[in-house]
C-alpha cells in the first residue's frame with residue numbers, strides 16, 4: 001500500500017489525521033493484529049486506486065490523471081472544518097418531542113468522524129440534515145462552507161456521498177445496473193463507471209455484478225450501497241451504519257479504505273456505527289444522547305479525560321452525568337413535564353467532567369474560525385440527469401413488466417366488456433299473454449310460430465271478414481326481444497308477473513278482432529263499445545326502468561306496425577296513422593340512438609385518464625417505497641428530472657393504451673365516430689396527461705399503496721358520476737351541475753361527444769372548451785404537485 005502516489009496538488013494530512021494515536025492504540029489490539037495479517041490479502045491495487053481517487057481536492061476529481069470524472073475544482077486551500085453544525089434544533093411534524101436540541105458538531109476536513117449514540121437519539125436525523133434531505137428548525141449546517149440545499153453547493157448532489165441506513169436501492173436492478181445509474185447521476189462517463197465498478201466490487205467482495213440486488217444477502221446489499229456511495233469519489237462521505245451485517249475482516253477492510261481515503265485523498269467521512277470499539281479508529285468521536293452532543297474529541301483524549309478503558313465506559317459516564325443534570329434541572333423547575341430538560345449547551349455536559357490536560361491547539365473543533373466559512377466548494381450540478389432517470393425507468397419496466405402488461409391487457413378487457421355489455425338491448429323478455437279473442441296456437445302455452453292462426457287479409461276488408469287480428473298483432477311483436485307465453489286467464493298472467501316469471505301481462509278482450517275491425521272501418525263513427533273492446537290491456541313490471549321502458553316502446557312500435565299492416569293489407573290509406581307526427585331523419589345521430597354511443601366518449605376519456613393515473617402512481621410509489629427516489633434526490637437528481645423522466649415513460653405507455661382503446665372501440669366494435677380522428681386522439685392524449693398529473697399529485701401526498709388506493713378510488717367514483725358519462729349533466733341535481741362542469745372529465749367528455757356524435761371540429765366552443773378545461777386541470781395538478789413537494793421539503 002506504500003506505493004500510493006499522491007496526485008499533484010494533493011496535500012498529505014498534517015494535523016488531525018496524522019496523529020496516529022487512535023490507530024496506534026488500535027494496532028495493539030487483537031483485531032488490529034488480525035487486520036495487519038490480513039492486509040496482505042487485500043487487493044492492494046484496488047485500495048490504492050479507490051483511496052487515491054477519492055480526493056475532492058484533485059483538479060479533475062479523477063484518479064491517476066483520469067480526466068473522465070466530473071469536473072471538480074479544488075475545494076479549499078487550507079484544512080478546516082468540512083462540516084459544522086451549530087445550535088441545531090429539529091423536531092418532526094406531527095410528532096411531539098424535540099429530536100435535536102441545540103446540537104453542535106464539527107468535523108475536520110480530511111478526517112473520519114464517528115457519531116455514536118443509542119438507537120433513536122437522532123443520529124440519522126443529523127446526517128439527513130447534513131446531506132440536505134431534511135431541514136433544521138433552527139441552527140445552521142455548513143458543509144464545505146455552504147449550507148446544503150443551496151444551488152451551488154452540490155448538496156444534494158455529487159459533493160456528498162451518502163449511504164443511508166436503509167438499503168434505498170431497487171432490488172430488481174442488477175449490481176452493475178445500480179452502479180451504472182448512480183454513476184451517470186453523478187456525471188461519470190460509462191467507461192469510468194465500468195472501471196470503478198469492477199474495482200469496487202472486487203474490493204468489497206460483491207460476488208457478481210449480474211446478480212439482482214434483491215438476490216444478494218443483507219450484508220452484500222449493504223456493500224453494494226457502500227459502493228454506490230463511493231463510486232463518484234465525493235469529498236464528503238456520510239455513512240449511516242455501513243458495517244452492519246458485514247464480516248469482521250471485510251469490516252476492517254472498509255475501515256482501512258476509509259482511513260486511506262481520509263489520509264491520502266483528503267476525503268471527510270462521517271460514520272455512525274453500533275460497534276463502539278470499531279469507532280476508536282476514527283479521528284474524532286462524537287457521543288450523542290437525547291438530541292445533544294455530550295462530547296466530541298479524539299478517542300484517546302476521551303478515554304484520558306474520563307479515565308476510562310473503553311469507549312463504552314466513557315459513554316456510560318457521560319450519559320449518567322447528563323441524566324443527573326436532567327434530574328437536577330427537573331427539581332429546579334418542578335412544573336416542567338414532558339421532554340426531559342437538557343443542559344443549555346453540550347458544553348454544559350462536559351463542564352463537570354474532570355479536567356483533562358488538553359492543549360488548546362490540539363482541540364479539533366474550529367467552529368469559530370471565520371476561514372472555515374470562506375472555504376467555498378464550487379461543485380456545479382449542471383449535468384442533466386433526465387437521461388439517467390429515463391434509462392432507470394426503462395430498465396425498471398424491463399425487470400417489472402406488470403405495468404406494461406396492465407397497460408395493454410386492461411384496455412383490451414375493458415373495451416371488450418364495454419362493447420359486449422353496455423348499450424345492447426336485452427332480449428328474451430317474457431310476456432304473459434291472455435287472448436280471449438281467439439285461439440291462435442294449436443296448444444296453450446306454445447310459442448308463436450310464424451303467422452300460425454292468422455288466415456291473412458281478405459280481398460274485401462269489412463267488420464265481418466277481418467278475423468284473428470290478435471294473432472296478427474302477436475305475430476308482429478318483436479320476437480327477438482320478447483318471448484310470448486300464453487295464459488288462460490288474466491289473474492294467472494298477473495301471478496306470473498308478480499312471481500318475476502314475466503316482465504308484463506297483455507290481454508286481448510273477447511271479440512277483439514271484430515271490434516278492432518269496426519274501429520278501423522267506422523273510424524270516428526265507431527261506437528264506445530267498439531272502442532273499449534278494441535283496446536289491449538298491459539300490466540308491466542317497472543321495477544327495472546330500462547327493461548320496462550324498452551318493453552313499452554317495443555309494444556308501442558308493434559302496435560304502430562300492426563296498424564300500418566292492416567291499412568296495407570286492406571289497401572286503405574296508410575297515412576291515416578294514429579299519431580299525426582312524422583319523425584324525419586335526425587340532424588345528428590340515428591333514429592334509434594344507441595346507449596353505447598352515448599357512453600362511448602365518457603368511456604374513452606375515463607379509461608385513458610385512469611390508466612395514466614394508475615400507472616403513474618404505481619411506478620412512483622414503487623420507487624418511493626424502495627427508497628430509490630430519496631437516494632436519487634440525495635445523489636443530485638432534481639424533482640423536475642424525476643417528473644420529466646416519468647412523464648416521458650408514462651406518455652409512451654399512454655399512447656399504447658390509447659391506440660388500443662381507439663382500435664378496439666372504433667374498429668373492432670365499430671362504434672360511431674363522425675368527427676376528425678385527429679381531435680379525438682389529441683383530446684385523449686391531453687386527458688392522459690391530466691390523469692398523469694393527478695397521479696403525480698397523489699403519489700406526492702401518499703407514501704403507501706393503501707393511501708394512494710383510497711385516494712384513487714375516492715377520485716374515481718365522483719368523477720365518473722359527475723362527468724356526464726352515465727347520465728347527462730343537464731339531468732343532475734341543480735347544485736351539482738356547476739360542480740360537474742368544473743371537473744376534469746366533464747367538459748372533455750362533452751367535447752368528445754360533440755366530435756364523435758356530431759362530427760364537430762375544434763372551431764366549435766363545445767369542442768375547444770373540453771381542450772381548455774383539460775389543459776387548465778393539467779396546470780392545476782402540476783402546480784399543486786410542485787407546491788406540495790416544496791412544502792414537504794420545507795417541513796421535512
Ligand SMILES: Nc1ncnc2c1ncn2[C@@H]1O[C@H](COP(=O)(O)OP(=O)(O)OP(=O)(O)O)[C@@H](O)[C@H]1O
Nearest residue numbers: 092095099117118119120121122123124125126165
Ligand atoms: N420521518 C420521521 N417522522 C417522525 N419522527 C421521526 C422521523 N424520523 C425519525 N423520527 C424520530 O426521531 C427520533 C430520532 O430518529 P433517528 O432515526 O434520527 O435516530 P437514530 O439515532 O438514527 O436511531 P437508529 O440508531 O436506531 O437509526 C426518533 O424518535 C424517531 O422516532
